[in-house]
Amino acid sequence: MRKSLLIFVGLALAAAAGGAVWFQRAPAPETQRATSIPTLDNLPLPPELPRIADGPEYDRCLSLLRDDPDEAMRFAQAWDATGGGDGARHCIALAMLGLGEPDRAADRLERLGNSTRAGGVARAAVFGQASQAWMMAGDPNRAFAAATIALTLAPQDVELLVDRSVVLAAMQRYRESIEDLDSALALEPERAEAWVLRAAALRHLERVDQAFLAVERALVLAPENAEALLERGILRQLRGDVAGARNDWQRAIQLAPDTMAADLAAQNIQLNELGPQRR
Numbered sequence: 001m002r003k004s005l006l007i008f009v010g011l012a013l014a015a016a017a018g019g020a021v022w023f024q025r026a027p028a029p030e031t032q033r034a035t036s037i038p039t040l041d042n043l044p045l046p047p048e049l050p051r052i053a054d055g056p057e058y059d060r061c062l063s064l065l066r067d068d069p070d071e072a073m074r075f076a077q078a079w080d081a082t083g084g085g086d087g088a089r090h091c092i093a094l095a096m097l098g099l100g101e102p103d104r105a106a107d108r109l110e111r112l113g114n115s116t117r118a119g120g121v122a123r124a125a126v127f128g129q130a131s132q133a134w135m136m137a138g139d140p141n142r143a144f145a146a147a148t149i150a151l152t153l154a155p156q157d158v159e160l161l162v163d164r165s166v167v168l169a170a171m172q173r174y175r176e177s178i179e180d181l182d183s184a185l186a187l188e189p190e191r192a193e194a195w196v197l198r199a200a201a202l203r204h205l206e207r208v209d210q211a212f213l214a215v216e217r218a219l220v221l222a223p224e225n226a227e228a229l230l231e232r233g234i235l236r237q238l239r240g241d242v243a244g245a246r247n248d249w250q251r252a253i254q255l256a257p258d259t260m261a262a263d264l265a266a267q268n269i270q271l272n273e274l275g276p277q278r279r
Helices: 056-066 069-083 086-096 102-115 121-137 141-152 158-170 174-185 192-204 210-220 226-238 243-254 260-275
Strands: none
Touching: 056 069, 056 086, 069 086, 069 102, 086 102, 086 121, 086 192, 102 141, 102 260, 121 158, 141 192, 158 174, 158 192, 174 192, 192 226, 210 226, 226 243, 226 260, 243 260
16 A cells, blocks of 8 residues: 555644644645655555556665655766666655645646656556645645546546545535545545545544444454544544543554554644633
């Protein structure tokens, strides 16, 4: 399974309606752009298959991205100058992403997706990476366009459906987000991440009971999923179960310390301790 960049790119917190709220994995696009270099787990590196290119140079360049995007950029540019083709151009784009230039990376990825002679599935993967990069750059509109092209090429790609659902949620198009998640879950019903995202979207539509069923399903599939515990805690608080909410948030912190989910859980606990007058 491909590691989705968007699982990293943010959980948004808002203190309202008696509780903190998370959903979007990207910060509000009008206020924040990428300011730090992504870590290995957050770079949308290509899956084992499909790949936009093959060969030792491509493998070498991708391996450099994991530890040294500056060196990956130098390697890719030198390779491109000697006829590296799609593989070199792909690595240049991903190196830009690793160097904190997601808008330039996204533009290059889109151009590569349009120009490459690779098959449709590989092109879909590149447009999916472009969508992720646009989200890092704070441009959900362009992210949506790129994700839609990707899904035109690979309409049953679960990763792409989940990624576009997040883009739609960032645009507050929650019903459409749920439609993409339903399509993803029809193909892969045991995908806990999609159930968590579905719960959050339903909550934003004030369908709290349905949201609770969705997050409970996620926790059956992945009992130690910190994001699911964070979401269930929010839903429990909305239902008036303050003690249950606190237990879920404390468990999320215990399971995934030093993560954004843990930070938000801690903030929610603090808000509860301050009392309703401070929310």
